[in-house]
Amino acid sequence: RVAGIAESLLGEEFQYWNSDGNYYVGDTPWHSDIAWPEPIRFYKMAIYLDPLTRDSGALRVIPGSHRCGEGFAETVHVQLAERKCWGGLHGSDVPAVALETQPGDLVMFNHSTKHSAWGGNEKRRMFTIVFTGKHTGKAVEHFKEVVQSHRYTKQDVFGVPDGPMLVGAPPERLRHLSQLLEHIPATLT
Secondary structure (H helix, E strand, O other): OHHHHHHHHHOOOOEEEEEEEEEEOOOEEEEOOOOOOOOOOEEEEEEEOOOEOHHHOOEEEOOOOOOOOOHHHHHHHHHHHOOOHHHOOOHHHOOOEEEOEOOOOEEEEEOOOOEEEOOOOOOEEEEEEEEEOOOOOHHHHHHHHHHHHHOOOHHHHHOOOOOOOOOOOOHHHHHOOHHHHHHOOOOOO
């Protein structure tokens, strides 16, 4: 199911970028997960382990805020960067869509989408997986820059040489890891 969703958005050669588990408490202010404008497209898949409503920490998104280069998205980006959101509204009052979830629900969004969460309770558990397309030409250079900016090493990501993501990995999995395997450094310089 997960691979099918990534494939429908990014094509058969989609690439895994990263994943993590999070345990949040409290508010998460408005932000996007990538540089603006986005050099290449990434999608984040969030799998929720607790019921979340608008008032208990559900993800909130500003529709259209991912459209780099379009007037509305550019205005939202500048307002958030300058902390002037909608004339000084508190983050929880910014007009947005709350994506209320139940345990096991999955939400997928473009990394450029402005998102936040407000009113989080004592636990807000989430697992995320981030995907991108298989890049060619200049986009490969952007991918390398993103990899380098995160300062991950193969040890961090794969636990090489015998990490569980690689040991016994079928060709199908390796196909979706090919660009990360090629461009993530063994060590940091």
